[in-house]
Amino acid sequence: MMVTLVNSIFGPNGALSLAHALSGALVLVSFMMLYQDRLSAVINVLALHSAVLGLAVAWQAWIQAEPQLYITAVIALGFKAMIIPLALHRIVRRLNIHREVEAAVGIGLTMLAGMGLVALSLVVMLHTAAHSAVLAREDVALALATILLGMLMMIARRNAVSQIAGFMSLENGLILAAAGAEGMPLVVEISVTFSIVIAFIVIGVFLFRIRERFDTIDSTALDAFRGELQ
């Protein structure tokens, strides 16, 4: 019923168009994350990122009539849009680093690189999946762009918390790709999600540890500890 409603509003392929729009929104939020220069803002954008993902996955569940995808959406909304950002905020407050700005690469350069990555993922998908439907192909291209932007976020920042945010958005891109592909088993998504939670816990503990030792969570301090700083 809802699909026909959407179709009547947006045209004959409206259901898919909305999915497409949500994927595009995810990429847009990834770009937002790239130009944030405050840690608390980065975490808020991460929450937004996960919320958009939750909506996108829920919409996929609706149009594919795959109820188990709702579980993925709930996990995304519950865990990644609420619990993890709240926990990260708490860490930032406790470490008293909420005003820190630590971009290793300039914001403008990062944005330019991000645009190049989106173009690259569109070109790759155009060539490798030339025979498949246009919308499905571009959905995968957008997911790939989200993954690449997440990686870019990880290398463009020095601060470990922003690196976690980049890693989480990378993982959101993976889940978007998995939800778009029909027939991806739920087990895979659940295991990916759990691995993220474990990674979060480990990294959280790790952050407090390095803070205790080095009075900073700049990951270059670790290199100095190795005695290998160049």
Next chain:
Amino acid sequence: MTSVILFCALAWSLLGGFGALRGRTPDARPLVYGASFIVAAIASGAAILQLAFGATSGTAVVLPLGLPHLGMNFQMTGLSAAFLIITDVGAATASLYAVGYGRGEPEAWRVLPFFPLFIAAMNMVLIAADAYDFLIFWELMSLSSWALVVAHHEDEEARASGVVYLVMASSGTLALLLAFGLLAGVHGQYDFASIRAAHPGSWVGAVVMLLALFGAGSKAGLVPLHIWLPRAHPAAPSHVSALMSGVMTKVAVYAFVLIVFDFLGKPAWWWGLIVLIMGGITAVLGVLYALMEHDLKRLLAYHTVENIGIIFIGLGLALAFRAERLDVCAALALAAAVFHAFNHSLFKNLLFLGSGAVLARTGERDMERLGGLLRRMPQTGLLFLIGSVAISGLPPLNGFASEWMLFQAILLSPRLSAWSLKLAVPSVGAMLALAAALSAACFVKVFGITFLGRPRSPAASAATETDAFSRAGMIGLAALCVVVGLAPGMVIDLFAPVTRSLLGARLPAGHGMSWLTVVPVSLSRSSYNPLSIFALIAAGAGFAAVILHRYGSRIICRAPPWGCGYTSPEDATAASPSLSTQYSASGFAQPIRRVFGSFVFNARDQVTMPMPGDVAPAHLISALIDPVWQCCYAPLLVLVGWAADRMNRLQFLTIRRYLTIVFITLVVLLVWVAPWG
């Protein structure tokens, strides 16, 4: 019959497990070796039955293990049955020998688990019928033999040999892996039946041939890939050395024949040329290395290199003939190569077991410290003599029969049309003749210095005859050398399915009495009847002996020989200088070292003589440079060291740099994919 071999392999694996669990108990050793002998006898019997009476290919067995959709495929073809005979005859005699030999083996529990596993792996390689199994068991064969090489791991040299062996074995396996990957094609059909059905393009075929030559050649010991062989083979216990030298190198030959003759279809004309030239160089360099060497087991290992060269000359000829569709000539060359592989496995096993007996009784591998052993170990000496005559290619033993067949194939080379082959084959023939002559000279040295003369050390003078089991193993091999030498037609007929299935041609069967006379091409051209030659030799030698003893022996008188001024010739202590006045191994090799060594090995003899009246000893220092090491491996090592130094920096980057490297790699790969998709 395939399942018989599978059960035998299972039995060996269980024996290996038993050896691992109970290896330290005193009863384990004879039990493991004895059972291994029985299993090997059953396996060789199955292979002989398959080859003599069975169809060309045995039944295929598929086990529900291994890769999904593929399983583990096993099948005994004519080719694998021939090599199974080589493997299991060698394994049976080595096991029987080890029942006695292993008694003196220190730390036998290091050998017991891996010896049966090694035999099982070789058998499984030979019956594997898909690339996955082939490579798995090939690697198992390499690793179990590596464990045997480093069994004496307290020895610094054994450990170093182990490292070199591991590196060479891994790079060889890598080459085979790539070859099978190319053969399987884009659809990944790894079972041999689909590989046989698909005929790769000419460029793919050429690359696969070169990879197979590298992969199999590094295991077989082709120059310049041989460097591990003379280090690793002697480092293992002697019955393992026999298996590695006599048998494992033949498994490598099997791999080459399988890939190049069975899978690749019609060869290009230059394939044969490359294999021929590599074979010729290997044969000559192998025997020259052996002549310069005075360590008994290492010398035998260098002779393995030489004989692998001879086998590859035969394979190269077969490729050349096949490229020009001269299938009968190709069958002759291939049959000669396989026959020589069989013969070499017999006499090389015999010689290694003999050297093991000498080593066990004297503790010496250096020939310069042996001597006079024929009186102290008469049976071992006689058996070693039979092996020496066979490896020297003297009639009427088996080495002569196969080398003679190879020469007959070389004499057919005018039928080839390519000019480069017309020129290359006779020169390779000359190299083969040179190698045969030099190996005879080398074994005069080995037997003369080790078994004749007087002992050069107290250990040699205290030696006693080896035990009955060891002798039984050697007697079996020596008897086979004689029987195969006297009735070569029997073995050639037995191996006929190999050439029939690979080339669709076989040798013309003999005329009524095929197993007595070998007729390679036609009766008007050449034939070889070993029995009549044997009769001639026996009659001539007997006649000469009668004449000598009838008319000569009465005027023999015993007198002390002139001892360069030293007066106690019978004083058999190491300190006695009279013992070092005997003809020595390096003295025997000196003329050859001067002729060939000066330009091949850049050999230099340096003599320091004391002044007249000075009683200080004179010194002779002869220095050799290994040309292969100098040209191929030394620059390679420098290159690897340089690259490692550069790469070392990668170990000290920051976390963000590592992430950046991963990211850039991903982007580059995506850019690579984009236009090629």
